[in-house]
Amino acid sequence: MTRDTSLFSGRPSELIGRQVAGYRIEREIGRGGMAVVYRARDLRLDRTVALKLLAPELARNDTFRRRFSHESRAAAAIDHPHIVPVFEAGETDGILYIAMRYVEGSDLRHLLDRQGPLPPATALRIAAQVASALDAAHEHGLVHRDVKPGNILVARGPDSDHPEHAYLTDFGLTKKSLSLTGVTSVGQFVGTLDYVAPEQISGKPVDARCDVYGFACVLYECLAGRPPFCRDDDMALLWAHQYDEPPPLTEARPDLAPSVDAVFATALAKNPENRHDSCLAFVADLRSAMAGGDREHAPTEVDLEAVDRPKEPTKDVPKADVPKAPPRWAEPVFGW
Known part of the structure; x- marks a missing residue:
């Protein structure tokens, strides 16, 4: 070879x-x-x-x-x-x-480096799109494990109401592949230290809530201009993810409602069971907190879905009317 x-x-x-x-x-x-x-x-x-x-x-x-x-x-x-x-x-x-x-455009890493912290409305628009992508992947049994600004592409949106179109990338190679095959050395994991979940560091099994944590770190940086944990060396950073509480976001963004801090505290919980069940649930809570807790006017998870899910056929709906999978000739090509 x-x-x-x-x-x-x-x-x-x-x-x-x-x-x-x-x-x-x-x-x-x-x-x-x-x-x-x-x-x-x-x-x-x-x-x-x-x-x-x-x-x-x-x-x-x-x-x-x-x-x-x-x-x-x-x-x-x-x-x-x-x-x-x-x-x-x-x-x-x-x-x-x-x-x-x-994708013609830039990634979120370059956007943050160039512009610094994003306006809340911009951050929420991008977050809702990325959250829907992550949740869709989780429904297919995929966990990204390396959610970071460099893996989020931002292109020009179709109109003034949707000025950005975000894409999540780097799914063709999930990080579990490397760790399970010994490609990484003993004691290491694949991921980016600023956004890595505590369970990844300790080598525990991970699920979709690992991506909730990484996604929350990314969104924290979008709003604060820096990740939730900043340390002088890698070991101190790993320790912080596992044991330190994240600083309240409002210390860097006093213009945001104090209730935002509680939302991030949940999404960045050390125990995965204490986090939001989905990325869309996190975004919905964050948007509600930014709106002053008015959940009546905050988008629900259904509102934030980018596409409708195909409905199962019922006795009143002919099967021919139900969306079908693409024909085989339209599927991606794989050669091995």
Whole structure:
């Protein structure tokens, strides 16, 4: 199996102009410890895509390859307007890859670095979209485990009432894959320290409430301009996530209602059982607190749903009228 070390050699220009699995690479748009993302041209359909190439050593791990195949299919099965669609996934020349929709815009990390804390209305608009995406993934049995500003893309919205359109990305490779296959070293976990849940640090089983915690850290930073815990070294930061109480958000944003602090205290609870049951429930409580506790005019979880769920057929509704899954020819392509 060929190992293309140029992917992670620090010389991304070596791949510019090359073809990988039917895609011509145009430029690098993102990089992490285990993957590089490029803007590329789909030569078969003449469209621009985001092509994620995983580190070569991952393809040599048979357990990882199996999980990657399974989880890529699971991610592609989620049809949601705020999750970046997966077009194709597979392996070529010893490299695992995922082709996704290319989103013209920036990520939330760059937005926060450029603008600082967001106005509450902007933060809530983005939060509602990301929350609906996370909850949709949880309904499909996927836990993201690495919710962070860099994994939230923000594009221009369709009109002045919806100025932003947020996308959640990095679902083709869930972090459980790495930890279960020994790709990470003993005692480590995959995730970003500013947004990692206490149960991830201690190695306990995680579920959707792990994403509630990470999502709350992201939204805290959107409003405060910094994550809830800031420490001088990584060990102190890990300790803070496990044992320290988050500072009240109103210390950084005195313009917000004091009831906002209680909402974040719940979402950032050390015990997952004490957190909100869903990301949408957290956003609904936060919006209500910002509105002064007027839940009558606060959006419910149903109001915040980005798309209606298909209804089950009843005896009065012909089956032909019920939304169907796309035909096989319209499904994403997977080659292994």
